[in-house]
Amino acid sequence: MDAVRVDHQNTDHAKWVLVDWTLGTTCNFRCSYCPPSLHDGRLSFPQYDRITQFARTLTQHYRKLDRSVFVQFTGGEVSLYSQLPAVLTDLNEIGVLCGLISNGSRGPAYWSQLSELLNSVVLTHHIEFANLDRFRAVAELLSERIRTHIQITMLPTRFGECLERAFAIRTACPRATIGLKPLRMGFGSKLYSYTPEQLAIMRRSPVPPARDLIQGGVRGLMQLKDEENVETLSAARILAWGLNRWQGWLCSAGLELLAITAEGDVYRGLCREGGCLGNINSTVILPTKHIVCGRPSCTCLADIMTTKVRRLRNS
Numbered sequence: 001m002d003a004v005r006v007d008h009q010n011t012d013h014a015k016w017v018l019v020d021w022t023l024g025t026t027c028n029f030r031c032s033y034c035p036p037s038l039h040d041g042r043l044s045f046p047q048y049d050r051i052t053q054f055a056r057t058l059t060q061h062y063r064k065l066d067r068s069v070f071v072q073f074t075g076g077e078v079s080l081y082s083q084l085p086a087v088l089t090d091l092n093e094i095g096v097l098c099g100l101i102s103n104g105s106r107g108p109a110y111w112s113q114l115s116e117l118l119n120s121v122v123l124t125h126h127i128e129f130a131n132l133d134r135f136r137a138v139a140e141l142l143s144e145r146i147r148t149h150i151q152i153t154m155l156p157t158r159f160g161e162c163l164e165r166a167f168a169i170r171t172a173c174p175r176a177t178i179g180l181k182p183l184r185m186g187f188g189s190k191l192y193s194y195t196p197e198q199l200a201i202m203r204r205s206p207v208p209p210a211r212d213l214i215q216g217g218v219r220g221l222m223q224l225k226d227e228e229n230v231e232t233l234s235a236a237r238i239l240a241w242g243l244n245r246w247q248g249w250l251c252s253a254g255l256e257l258l259a260i261t262a263e264g265d266v267y268r269g270l271c272r273e274g275g276c277l278g279n280i281n282s283t284v285i286l287p288t289k290h291i292v293c294g295r296p297s298c299t300c301l302a303d304i305m306t307t308k309v310r311r312l313r314n315s
């Protein structure tokens with residue numbers, strides 16, 4: 001497939017900026033494939049007024065670009081942050097839509113309350129630590145209330161078990177989208193050494209699609225277009241197919257996507273292309289234009305889901 005243009009399937013994509021916001025490095029899991037710096041607890045959860053103040057700055061900037069702000073908090077494990085409900089309440093009040101990426105380890109009672117404040121959630125199933133019954137109960141509860149995406153991290157040495165769990169979760173949660181997420185070594189650009197059969201399964205994605213999906217999600221699948229064809233793929237499948245290469249293309253990172261690290265540094269995307277834009281505790285120069293991608297590959301799922309356009313001659 002030779003794509004000349006890549007777009008989000010979600011027709012609302014041009015109206016939003018997704019802010020991938022890392023809150024600290026505290027986590028209750030120790031996944032073998034996760035770099036310690038992401039879960040060692042060295043960076044604690046931030047003061048909640050710093051978050052709400054910068055969220056206001058974001059809404060003012062992106063309003064001028066005709067975009068609304070959707071903040072997706074991640075960690076570490078954000079459900080361990082005691083001030084999270086207060087943060088979400090404040091953000092809801094200033095018109096910011098909120099989502100989370102979580103390992104789903106808190107129980108259904110916790111999620112039942114939090115779901116009122118969330119637009120969507122991404123639950124990542126980590127087979128080395130997740131309790132399947134608890135994860136499934138949480139996923140079932142959330143997917144009946146809000147847009148829910150479940151990523152199954154496909155550990156090569158327990159690939160069959162991961163796949164079985166994906167099917168078990170599909171049965172319990174017909175309304176959730178489910179992706180088989182290929183793992184990258186040290187969360188870098190190189191995939192773990194999967195067998196050809198394992199790669200073929202992740203590319204094909206045999207888990208049946210969601211039924212009766214709750215509408216209103218901000219980020220959809222990706223459309224890979226050329227002059228004749230349009231192919232719709234999830235970011236995980238783009239990664240499994242190795243189609244994640246857009247060096248020299250015009251990319252919307254910074255317009256559709258912003259990434260904030262646990263230290264408060266702000267970048268256009270998780271790829272950090274274009275360099276640091278500042279820190280939320282001092283000054284940040286927020287982008288107003290696209291950027292030309294200089295990277296040989298685009299590896300994080302949120303980055304992959306950002307619109308890219310090949311620059312055509314004379315355009």
Ligand code: SF4
Pocket residue numbers: 027028029030031034035038039075076077103126
């Ligand atoms: S749950 Fe996430 S942050 Fe925690 S150890 Fe696993 S991969 Fe790392």
Ligand code: SF4
Pocket residue numbers: 246251252253269271272273291292293294295297298299303304306308
């Ligand atoms: S690596 Fe960054 S700049 Fe390049 S295509 Fe991906 S998101 Fe865009």
